[in-house]
Amino acid sequence: MIALILLLSGCAAGRTDEAAAPGELVIGRSITIDSQVLGETRRINIYTPPGHGPEGPPLPVLYMPDGGMQEDFHHITGIVQVLTGNGTMRPFLVVGIENTERRRDLTGPTSDPEDRKIAPRVGGSAAFRRFLREELMPQIQQRHRITGETAIVGESLAGLFVMETFFVEPALFDTYVAIDPSVWWDRGALAREAAARLQQPGQPPRTLYVATSDERDMQEGVQAIVGALGQAAVPGVRWHHEPMPEERHSTIFHAAALRAFCKLFGPAAAAL
Numbered sequence: 001m002i003a004l005i006l007l008l009s010g011c012a013a014g015r016t017d018e019a020a021a022p023g024e025l026v027i028g029r030s031i032t033i034d035s036q037v038l039g040e041t042r043r044i045n046i047y048t049p050p051g052h053g054p055e056g057p058p059l060p061v062l063y064m065p066d067g068g069m070q071e072d073f074h075h076i077t078g079i080v081q082v083l084t085g086n087g088t089m090r091p092f093l094v095v096g097i098e099n100t101e102r103r104r105d106l107t108g109p110t111s112d113p114e115d116r117k118i119a120p121r122v123g124g125s126a127a128f129r130r131f132l133r134e135e136l137m138p139q140i141q142q143r144h145r146i147t148g149e150t151a152i153v154g155e156s157l158a159g160l161f162v163m164e165t166f167f168v169e170p171a172l173f174d175t176y177v178a179i180d181p182s183v184w185w186d187r188g189a190l191a192r193e194a195a196a197r198l199q200q201p202g203q204p205p206r207t208l209y210v211a212t213s214d215e216r217d218m219q220e221g222v223q224a225i226v227g228a229l230g231q232a233a234v235p236g237v238r239w240h241h242e243p244m245p246e247e248r249h250s251t252i253f254h255a256a257a258l259r260a261f262c263k264l265f266g267p268a269a270a271a272l
Contacts, residue, residue, distance in 0.1 A: 028045055028046050028047040028048065028077065028094075029045075029046050030043055030044065030045050030046070030069075031043075031044050031046065031139070031143070032044070033135055033136060033139060035131050035135055036135070037127055037130050037131045037134060037135055038100075038105075038127060038128070038131050040100055042097065042098065042100065042131070042136075043068070043098040044067075044095060044096065044097060044098070044136065044139075045067055045068065045069060045073050045095075045096040045098060046093065046094070046095055046096070046140075046144075047073075047077040047080065047081075047093070047094040047096075048093055048144075049080070049081070049084050049091040049092070049093075050081075050085075051091075052091055052093075054145065056145065057145070058145040058146050058147045059091055059092060059093040059144070059145065059146055059147065060090070060092050060093070060146065060147050060149035060150065060151065060265075061092065061093045061094075061095055061140060061144075061146050061147075061149070061150050061151070062076075062080070062092045062093070062094050062095070062150075062151045062152070062153060063095045063097070063132065063136075063150065063151070063152045063153075063173070064076055064094065064095065064096050064097065064152065064153050064154065064158075065097050065099070065102075065105070065106060065128075065152075065154045065158040065161055065162075066096075066097075066099060066102070066154060066155070066158045067094075067095070067096020067097045067098055068096065068098035068099055069098070071096075071098070071099065072096070072155070072253065073094075073096040073098075075253075075254055076094065076096070076153065076257060077094050077096075079254070079257055079258055079261060080092055080094055080261065083258070083261055083262060083265075087267065088262050088266055088267075089261050089262060089265045089266060090265050090266070090267060092151070092265065093140070093144055093146060095136070095140055097132075097136070101119070101121060101124070102157065103118050103119035103121075103122055103157065104119060104121040104122055104123070104124040105124050105125065105127075105128040105161075106125060106128070106154075106157040106158055106160060106161040107122045107123055107124070107125055107157060107160065107161075107185055108123060108125045108126070108160075108164055108185065108186065108189075108190075109123040109186070110122060110123060110185060110186040110187075110189075111186060111187070111189075112185075112186055112187050115185060115186060125161055125164055125165075128161070129165060129168075129169055129172065132172070133169075133172060137150075149174055149175075150172075150173045150174055150175075151173055151174060151175035151176070151177065151264075151265075152165065152172075152173045152175070152176055152177065153177040153179070153257060153260070154177070154178060154179070154181075155178075155179040155180055155181075155252070155253040155256075156179075156180055156181070156182050156249065157182050157185075159178040159179050159180055159181030159182065159210075160178075160181045160182040160183060160185055160190070162176050162177065162178040162181065163176070163178045163181045163183060163190060163208075163210070163225070164190055166178070166206070166208055167190065167193070167194060167197040167198075168197070170203060170204050170206055171204040171206075173206070174205075174206055174207065175206070175207045175208075175209070175264055175265075176206065176207065176208045176209070177209045177210075177257070177260045177261075177264070178208070178209070178210045178211075179210075179211045179252055179253055179256045179257065179260075180211065180212055180213050180215060180218045180249050180252050180253075180256075181210065181218065181221075181222065182217075182218070183218070183221030183222060183225065184217045184218070184220075184221055188220075188221050188224070190221070190225070191220075191221040191222075191224035191225050191228075192224070194224065194225045194228035194229070195228040195231065195232065198228060198229065198232040198234055198237075199232065203234045203235075203236070203237060204236070205235075205236030205237065205238075206236070206237055206238075207237075207238045207239070207264065208229070208237075208238070208239040208240070209239070209240050209242065209260045209263065209264055210222055210225070210226070210239070210240070210241050210242070211241075211242040211243075211244055211252060211256035211259070211260065212241070212242070212243055212244065212252075213244055213245070213247040213248050213249050213251070213252040214245045214246075214247065214248055214249075215248070215249045218249065219243075222241065226239070226241045240263070242256065242259060242260070244256060
């Protein structure tokens, strides 16, 4: 009897030790790109939905600035995982671009001296867009089975980059999700130029979803852009403005991304 008790105790201890052993929690993988455009090495974090391995069906791609592990990668991939799991969103490959100099990469040129105070270097959005187009997107195409469908999501200054890209390089993505975009940049130049840019010939079909919080600076610029979109009525350009006055700038990203992904990326996406 004593021997049996000792044996059972040993088994229990073994199970406890095994259960307590540390393990890795893996939600994706990271790669690095030695960027000739930016002159630096950039870390890229990639999330693949469960069941979509190398031999699985090709996936559309959702790109996100602010995509570092200590930035917004976890919570955006969490939304994608939940919505994909419950069938309210199609599976997407999520590509997060980790920041090195955020305010340099996500802002365009500015004539406002106050804007230049936010960082030692600003105004690098054109180079960052070139990095996406010439270096990152070809790498993703080479490494993963993807469809031709692309989207980008960003909030605050990343939202500004999304909005700027929608106007200055409209064919780069199919879908643009801008959440509380900082369109006050350069004294609201993007809003002032929106109507003229929409009148340029050869506008490609694309979709814009923009959400705003209770921040007045964000609301005013977006309202001007929305007005220009409504007046231009460009064929093939779909857009939706989602006012969320119950949210602050610091709280809107998660709630707005959830709404946007359901509306835009559902199995049968609703009309905007």
